[in-house]
Amino acid sequence: MDNQEEYIVPLLPLRGLLVYPTMVLHLDVGRDKSVQALEKAMVDDHLIFLTTQKDLSIDEPVEDDLYRMGTLTKVKQMLKLPNGTIRVLIEGLVRAEISEFTEYPDYYSVQLKTHKDRTDRDTEDQALMRTMLEYFEQYIKISKKISAETYATVSDIEEPGRLADIISSHLPLKLNEKQEILELIDVKDRMNRVIEIIHNEKEVLNLEKKIGQRVKKSMERTQKEYYLREQMKAIQKELGDKEGKTGEIAELTEKIENAGMPEHVMLTALKELERYEKVPSSSAESAVIRNYIDWLIALPWSKATKDDIDIAKAEKILNKDHYGLEKVKERVLEYLAVQKLTNSLKGPILCLAGPPGVGKTSLARSVATSLNRNFVRVSLGGVRDESEIRGHRRTYVGAMPGRIIQGMKKAGTINPVFLLDEIDKMSNDFRGDPSSAMLEVLDPEQNHNFSDHYIEETYDLSKVMFIATANDLASIPGPLRDRMEIISIAGYTELEKIHIAIDHLLPKQLKEHGLSKTQLQVRDEAIKKIVRYYTREAGVRSLERQLASICRKTAKIIVSGEKKRVVLSEKNVEEFLGKTIFHYGQAEAEDQVGVATGLAYTTVGGDTLQIEVSLAPGKGKLVLTGKLGDVMKESAQAAFSYVRSKTLELGIDPEFHEKYDIHIHVPEGAVPKDGPSAGITIATALVSALTGNPVRKEVGMTGEITLRGRVLPIGGLKEKSLGAHRAGITKIICPKDNEKDLDDIPESVRGELEFVLVSHVDEVLEHAIRSEGQE
Template sequence: MVEIKTNVPLLPLRGLLVYPEMLLHIDVGRERSIYALEEAMKMDGFIFLTTQKDTRDEDPTEDELYTVGTYAKVKQLKELKNGTYRIMIEGVCRATYTEYEMVDLYPTVTLTLQRDEVDMTPQLEAEVRVLNQYFESYGKVSQRISKETIESVASIKEPGRLADMIATHLPLKLAAKQKVLEMFSISDRVKWMTNRLASEQEVIRLERRISKRVKEEVEATQKEYYLREQLKAIQKELGDKDGKSAEIVDLEKRIEEADMPEHVSEAAYRELRRYEHIPQASAESGVIRNYLEWLVTLPWSVATEDTLDLARSEEILNRDHDGLEKVKERILEYLAVRQMTDSIRGPIICLAGPPGVGKTSLARSIAESLNRHFVRISLGGVRDESEIRGHRRTYVGAMPGRIIQGMKKAETTNPVFLLDEIDKMSNDFRGDPSSAMLEVLDPEQNANFSDHYIEEPYDLSNVFFLATANDISTIPGPLRDRMEIIQLAGYTEMEKRAIAINHLIPKQLQEHGLTKAQVKFREDAVEDIIRYYTREAGVRNLEREIANVCRKAVKQLVSGERKSMTITTNTLSNYLGKRKFRHGLMEEQSEVGVATGLAYTQVGGDTLQIEVALSEGKGKLVLTGKLGEVMQESAQTALSYVRSNAENLHIDPKFNEKTDIHIHVPEGAVPKDGPSAGITIVTALVSALTNRPIRRDVGMTGEVTLRGKVLPIGGLKEKSLSAHRAGIRTIILPYDNERDLEDIPESIREELEFHLVKDVKEVLSLALEA
């Protein structure tokens, strides 16, 4: 029978529910519930009870309540000392609520009452009898329900109430009890409870069977072991294998999928059989488990397909790097040969140069251009051979070496593998890691690289190895012999400017949340940062100074001082302070005994003034300016040449008997050395001894012999750029360096006048004024 009730107060229940004709004591403490209860007492004590879905909600909304609940009557009400109420409530019938509404701090609903209407058919009567039988047998099996309860339940004549009462005595979760409450059909309710009783009885029988088996297998005092065995028995009953068996099945499957070489696969299966028979509590079990995990996770046959598109590769290299033409050319040559033969082994290239010239980023670009995975390991400070070859498995905490670890990280057999700072490996009593690297980098051996931990040969022949070094002189000869050395001498000022404009400034603007409209860098300001605030071969400090400008710009923008700004040479000092460095400039006038040399340093090219002063004495030679051994020898050689050719140079042959000579190179705190100052020192000596000025617009570089021959030098490109920057337009250089002129940018070459000389006499005729 269906009946409608309106404006019925609603009382939400937490963690329990009430069935029709069921008596229950409830404590009511929430403010909203107390208001609803007080209103219900004004309406003959009738109230609607429904369960909230989440017991943690203090004030559940309409969506957080079940729509089906119980229409009930408050039989007793008692106020407790803490302000809460304890009530005895009796369920009347099932009900479904609609039109949820908050009225005066409590919710009211419109109810559709669902009273049980019994039509006792033979079918239903049979189902009720079966239900009673199942409940009686459940009570006997479970031993949780008393005989009096079973008899009391059996005396209930109404089928619907019978099913509800049985539901209260079963260990059902709240959701299952709610499901029973939502069954308006008496027949469905009786059938569901019958099935549930049958299921509960089967669960109890399984529990007892499992418990019996466990008790037979373990001693009563071994509680922890008992619990583990009980879990194992439960898993077996459910059809699952025990934990280790499942792990062995998983490892076996992964070995099959790893596509290992046959000899490696055989070794893996052999270790798996050992692992299967060793107790899990054994220490060796963990060792074998880790070993198998390494074997199945290493890439044995997975390889990426190379993208052999020269145009695309060249575009990527030019996009990421300005300059470095020789390096790019070597990479493109490799790609061209690979495209032609499709069988070349991976080369071992060592990029050598000062910090910050882009060695690591160049390696990343190579990987992208080849469409290969990139992996990098740092070798700085490595002094243990096992770091390369791995540890023996018998050692505690043994692991593979860094090469195998890198291959696991790469996940392919043909990555671009960067060995960073290979020149900083050292050795001690634990072995020589550089010797271990010989096998890695030798194309004749690395197809069968042996790691002490893995033990089985691993093929490294498809890996494109790249190494980086700052100083190749510290790399042992045999290791250096296995690598193709490509020198990155550093960036020219023009290249640094291009890098700053195309890469560094956009990157720093983005990292600091700035736009090009807010902060603009003029090219002359960038040049000043390069010249006067940094002195390096790379661009790391340049990037730091640009970031410094951006930080100060952000501060001004955020504080409202400026809305936008343009960084110029005039405003640069406001952001970076006073200039930190000075670059050599051409002398204002030609002077006696002062020659301008061109030097090559770790931070690029620079001009070098060499001064000679004469004084009365006994032929003593004084050298100052913190000169290295090579420059000291150049000075001695220059003086010997001048003494032996004094008459031809119109110099008093006995000048050394009565004249002390002081040769000085300014900035004495800066170490200076190199084999290219010979002709500069000779020119300064002859100028001082003949009192003839040296042309201020002439720069020179070259070593000299005792016979006056001019020997070739290196770093011509950097030296020429420093001369151009200083305003020098005439450069004297060794004849044998003619082949290096093409390395100088054409725009610079057109503005300079080069004189190729073979003998010091040619140098003097060009450099000394008449």
Template structure:
């Protein structure tokens, strides 16, 4: 930058404006001092210093109110306008800096130091010039405010400083930024500033373009949707239909009015409907609200079936569809009788407990038919999440009501028979305990206002007849069990199985396999053989499978050989089912020492259990094998201790526990066994082994033993007695306290068995040991 000698010229302050060197500009001048400065310039060298005010609001600026660096300009033309102001044409020459103020009246006169660009022709200047020109070209392409002609006029300029000034004059910069460029007297510094400004402006323009495109796309989509909606409205109007969502809202409002909801539920539904009306159809919230309204409308609030209070009809239906099960049938008939007298009764909560295959589920279906109610079933086996019962909150994606509310929707009435199947097979994890959630459902004092997390409004379950099924009570939590009326369904006797197979299972399977009644006949002896030698179960599920197998083979024989009728007798059963799978009558072939027959109760019904005792010379070691549980091991220890305390009276060497090793084994070692009822059986087998007296092969026994030799009551008497009968035993030893349970045993079994009721182990030995006495 070359400096020239100082000049004394008038100063013209500019408001909100800055003039760069080499630019030509029109200015309107109205302030008195500014006019005087122009007139003075016209008289002298036509030169004037143009500087910008720091604050545009000041009318009479002082020295400190204007920037020191300005532009020395030549006044080329001065024209007075009719309103008294002057329009002046000025051309910037070079940068000028105020050195000192010369005078303030009648105009500002200053001494100015002039700066003229002095560029050396080198590669760096050329590189900066080209870079600046390239950036300016890109800026003009992006900007819509500058024409391409400006670039054409700039590209021919060879001086980098002059090019920078012209480009700066065309950029939309703030006054402060322009002033910094004007004060950059070094050309390289000025060009670097221009390149940086152009780079920033270019990035801003890119962002503006992207924003503009997004806005344009959004506007186009909105306009398209608006256009299509208007077309849809026009079409619906022509067809005489109501407008889309308006018609839907009216339809939903009408359904809510007719649904018979309680007032508080109706108010909630109408409130949600108002929200649905305001929410845009494309919103995710719209679908959530609509789904909630659909559930409220789908639930039965007042609709119910009318019970048929005909106790004779009900008894006839139950007897036709189920053989035996007298206790359950009696309970249902009692419920009907009470309802007929009172005309209002809360639905009972029954829990049918029994082994698999005894007809618990089908019995619940028959109860619904008897009462003329809708039937709905949900399986609780494996349920471990509380929300399966209570539902999910609507804030979750894919939320749904719980299984109770879903079942009520499926039932369609407020008084169905609701079956909770496999209630003993629920479990719990970190997601909550579903059995705890069922407490409210199955409590007659609470279920009139059951709360589901999804529905959020109380729902009346008091008219529902809940029936739960379970294989065992052991895994049902006590608080839940307390809310239910437990009815035990025992194992079927052989006679009951024979009736069920003849009247229900065989006709059902014949129909399923396309066999007419005249095509297949099965004699009672053959049916009994199937029950005894091909199945071993408490229920009739496997029996039905065996009958289905017979029907399949019979169908094949009829089709392939052209036979018209097949008769199945006890002699040809094996042709259809193969060799027998089980042995009927498990009584030992002869009386044996150290072997006693116990009676056990399993999940599949009753069973016999042979308990073996072996003794050998040793040091008094007691060994227990056969997958025995803790309680059963304790029973063996109690029996062993009792025998030691009564060794003399029993005729046993008092020192036997120091001289002999004793091994107690229960066969079928792969099957876990537990319970106290094998106590007297183990004691009898031990005494038999130690005394050498055999145990009668026709005697079965069950009972808990104490250290004093007392015999305590046990459970599952009916199942155990039936297993003894099935095994061909003749005498059953039971605790005296279980005498009341003999009422449940069928008469036909009672006639074929001798029952011995005992209260002490001495009585057991008298009847169990061959030649035994007190």
């Protein structure tokens, strides 16, 4: 295989630094041409050529100022720093030599010829590798400036050329010596040169050791520190770090002491700082340690915002931002009240569960405002890697803390309102189970000692107010669901949607579309029509889109000069939004035999449901149609059995099941229908069909039936009542056990409806079926 390839890539000259192939390290780039070269590389294929300047003082080097041999590298990451410089993470790929040098106004470009190391090994290579590793191990033991972990990492390398490069990068060599090794293309020559250098360094270290032991006895402590600092400065100067780390170390020490860390964390940070001081700047480990120290300093350890506990003010903020959602608001106000009394309550962990578009995320933001706390949001949708929550171990290249610690850094305080958005969208695969990692985060008994793999030291999350949002509770694992206080948000009623549209959505859309209230006036009845006939949802996103559509069309009318103002009423809604999209059930125009009106609850609110029963000559076959679910089929069978058992009392032919086939149908057959609330409606329609007495048109009903005729409670009475009111029904029959739910129904609706509370089917039939001679 040919070991040479041609490339044309941008050039980045380095001052006082040299990069070997396979090395991964951070660089800070500030010169204009270098920045342009980087941006050119990012636009193309992320490849850039790094070579070292012969003279460090030259700001704009030309071809003769650069070594011809360098390293072709790949840009892995690029980050703009506040001081204007750019920090990049680069990975060395292969030795390369400049064939042709081109200077553009903005950057330098070079044509390269690469020199790949041969991959085969002979016995001489193996002997040289063993010798080199043995010498390096002896050097580490004498030097004590390189950790044993470094040797363990190096000893695993099997390629001779790469081994020589990596060992060279850890040796305190002058720049010209490192360049000499870089220019040795032959692997054997390179290994021989590295062995020679390590041997010389060992000799120097042994001499220094002897001298140090001789002088040690007579040297006072202050003289010793001064001597070591001066020696360190000299070494750093030789390595190309002109300024040294002295000033930087002092600054970092001050930041660590002022960060408010717990004592054990501070000791760890100072220990890492001591390591950082000893590691050469050119070493990849230096950037890793510095990044870790920066994270420890940046995290809030003790800084907190003071809660503004004013119940009336908090309630005012919550009511201003959100209409309805009373249970959530009440829970937040309860938390504030207890916090004011105890001043030491742990942060609660709430989970707002409900369909999309009902304001779960924006509600969490309002909670933060009402508490006077910082707000931070982390989206968990699609997270399937445990390390996203717990962070990566620092042994990995590009390791980072998890999203929880990142969020705390962003928040800047130890007591923010922390929103875990879409917690039900996490999934697991071979990289771990992130929902299991969340267990520690969301356990009030454990999260004061939360452990992140990157930070390693425990972090206190107990003062954080966690708010999670979810659409589907069933997809959240049981142990995780158990740690949260679930607050269900069923969706908005029609009245609530109208209020939200008038008070929040319409003003927002007017502002976004550059319209004033005089240019577009929307009547309340128009909004009511839009809610009823153009949207069908639990939230208000679709409603907002329809209002945005009206605003766009209005803007076009005004800009084109057709009109100066637009008034949207119930009559001209269709001109703006087209024909109606949805329709709702309506009460029957007259009493019908074998047709009863049931009340249904859906994810987008309440609606009416017509249940039809027809009889045909047959042998008692029961046919159910209308795409009914299992629960609803069982309700029909229970109603049928009850009617059979009560034929005499109801005045029905006892032999009807042997004379007739009975067909029960629920219209809109393509729509799936299920739920335990249609029992009494089916029973009423059956009795009506069998007796020939009509069902009152103004009556709607909901409730489950037992074989003995008892009426069992149901859910969603508020939504069902609103749907019935909209359909023109005036009397609602519901289970007696649902009496407690009547308080949830808005007063304006409750005043126009008559509620009949029943505990037995006999009472239902009495109110629902019109007997002969009855008006």
